């Protein structure tokens with residue numbers, strides 16, 4: 001059972017990272033609209049608002065799950081890997097995105113630039129975390 005459970009965190013996190021690409025792409029379509037007044041693909045705004053909170057929740061769950069998995073299943077010391085530190089940084093960035101996203105919905109449009117920039121950072125951080133995680137697989 002333990003042999004299978006150690007793959008739960010990597011599998012969940014991989015789904016979360018793939019989802020982040022879709023969420024970023026839909027958000028970026030809004031950026032093009034904002035800066036160049038180009039009509040974004042139909043449904044991209046609604047999809048961004050629907051998927052983004054799930055994406056943030058999944059990333060945060062993946063980070064907590066990774067820590068639990070490392071300590072309980074692998075019997076490691078917590079935060080003993082670069083992957084772990086990148087993972088927690090990623091989770092913090094997605095939490096920040098959530099907060100900024102809520103502000104955007106409430107009409108505080110001046111945070112759009114910050115939301116976009118931190119979104120790019122969050123996507124990069126998630127990608128690097130994922131790549132670093134591969135070498136930790138059993």
Ligand code: HEM
Pocket residue numbers: 020023024026027028030031032034048049052053055056094097098099100101102104105109112113115116117119120122123
């Ligand atoms: C978690 C909850 C989130 C909410 C509620 C949210 C909400 C929004 C809203 C309302 C906009 C449109 C801004 C406008 O009207 O100009 C937007 C834009 C955007 N979002 Fe999100 N978002 C969230 C998470 C994310 C995440 C996780 C990413 C990246 C992976 C992301 C990337 C973007 C980008 C790149 C833009 C364009 C920003 C710009 O105009 O420069 N968002 N978001």
Ligand code: HEM
Pocket residue numbers: 005006007008009010013014016017059062063064066067068069070073074077078079080081082083084085086087088090091125126129130131133134136137138
């Ligand atoms: C953004 C997504 C991810 C986050 C936030 C994340 C976060 C974490 C954290 C915080 C730990 C604890 C490590 C420590 O305390 O030093 C961990 C462990 C681990 N992570 Fe990730 N991780 C992510 C993606 C991945 C991916 C894609 C893989 C595999 C391809 C992976 C493989 C592992 C493995 C093998 C462990 C050791 C625990 C176990 O075997 O289940 N992680 N992760």
